[in-house]
Amino acid sequence: MIESCLYHKLSHYVEIDDNSWDVLAQLEENEEPYCADTVVREIGTSADELFVVKSGWFYSFVLLPDGRRQIVSICHPGDVVGFADIAYHKACDTLVAASDGILCPFPKQHLRKVFTDTPRVAALLFTLAVRDQVLLTDLVKATGRMSAREKLAYFLLELDARHRVTHPSNASFTLPLNQSEIGDTIGLTNVYVSKSLVALEDEGLISRQNGDITILNPADMAAMCDFQDRHDQMDVSWFPAPR
Amino acid sequence: MIESCLYHKLSHYVEIDDNSWDVLAQLEENEEPYCADTVVREIGTSADELFVVKSGWFYSFVLLPDGRRQIVSICHPGDVVGFADIAYHKACDTLVAASDGILCPFPKQHLRKVFTDTPRVAALLFTLAVRDQVLLTDLVKATGRMSAREKLAYFLLELDARHRVTHPSNASFTLPLNQSEIGDTIGLTNVYVSKSLVALEDEGLISRQNGDITILNPADMAAMCDFQDRHDQMDVSWFPAPR
């Protein structure tokens, strides 16, 4: 059993038997490196592949005709990318590399075998997809109903929570996104992201040192934006038994 | 084979063999009626059930501590509700009846049998869940990056598209939501929803007659908010074959 990001992340939630693992490992058979800011897959092009993130950060976004951009998903090592495209023939968003990184593409058709042969893995993938959906409801809540400072508190706590799954001890994390990208995620301008970050820092809620973020007061920040950690656990009780 | 909302809706996308249909029919075995504005399931309570909507409209929302509300999903007859809760032990949102209606609850544990015995149905449910995810990305795009008028154009077109799946000929549809609920969906106040609706009407894009909405100029409205119809088709090419 090879060590992998996907395994590392999933084993946080559920015990993966050898049979399931063989199937999962097939998803990471192929590797494709990408440089920062490279487009992986354009919106509207054929959506016949999904990806496992092996290293680096990626994100996907949609554009309005006049150039306004909304980032809808940020992807870290161990994440499965492209669930949204399973239901459609064409990609619903554009996927780009936020930093240098490696993706493992696998064909959508591969899922057929997963569903027929290893229902437990299918259930696991289902759960991952559904978790993405919950993350999106959190994002809707933020973009729809929060002030700028609350949006940023949510954004930073969410990245922190995700980081903690694989790095439980780290109090701070590196943020390889610029302020325009942050704004395009939570619905602000780059200018107001800057002003709000300064505000959070002045209040003593966070500190920053060249790209690294430290959450100084998680409790107050979480109260401020009603934050829920979606990454610490999942419900696997209904999963089919391992073969 | 009994006629049902679920069958009616799903058969729009994929041929459902008898074996699959038997499994799906089990999801609708039990019925529970709800009056308008009744809470079906509170956020934070045990999430061990999913629902098929048999009749009426339902929606689910989250609240911020100070009372701000964000509606994250609107559910019509034939929809499966509660995918988000599959990944967690506690419900992530509160589900209420928007109008009088009937739900068919079924236990989450039921999915185990679906995944082991009927992979094709599992794939179908997976696809429905993923479609919900795409609808959420559309909503994020609207709340994060659109003006009030654009948000409303998107909102109305989305409901219209959903309505057309089961009522292809109808040019207008009934909207059993008040303007506060509309605002809580797309991130506006009830006051500004009113003003923006009047604006759309003045421009000749829509017309209203006591609760019914008619989209007068779909093309211009769609261009205005870069609308994509997510309901006209789905990709079922990768599904396991019927048994």
Add this chain to the structure above:
DNA sequence: CGAGGTGTTGAGAACCATCAATTGCCGTGG
């Protein structure tokens, strides 16, 4: 007739966007 829910309209204020200028940083090339 009165009460409550819903929608409309107006005035004022607040928050965030827009525009513009400045700083600092880094890599490049003279």
Add this chain to the structure above:
DNA sequence: CCACGGCAATTGATGGTTCTCAACACCTCG
């Protein structure tokens, strides 16, 4: 080594979209 350009972040001034508060009209239902 220094000059230069480009990108990212910051800061300030101004303006606009939307929110808030308030009043009023309408309808339904008691």
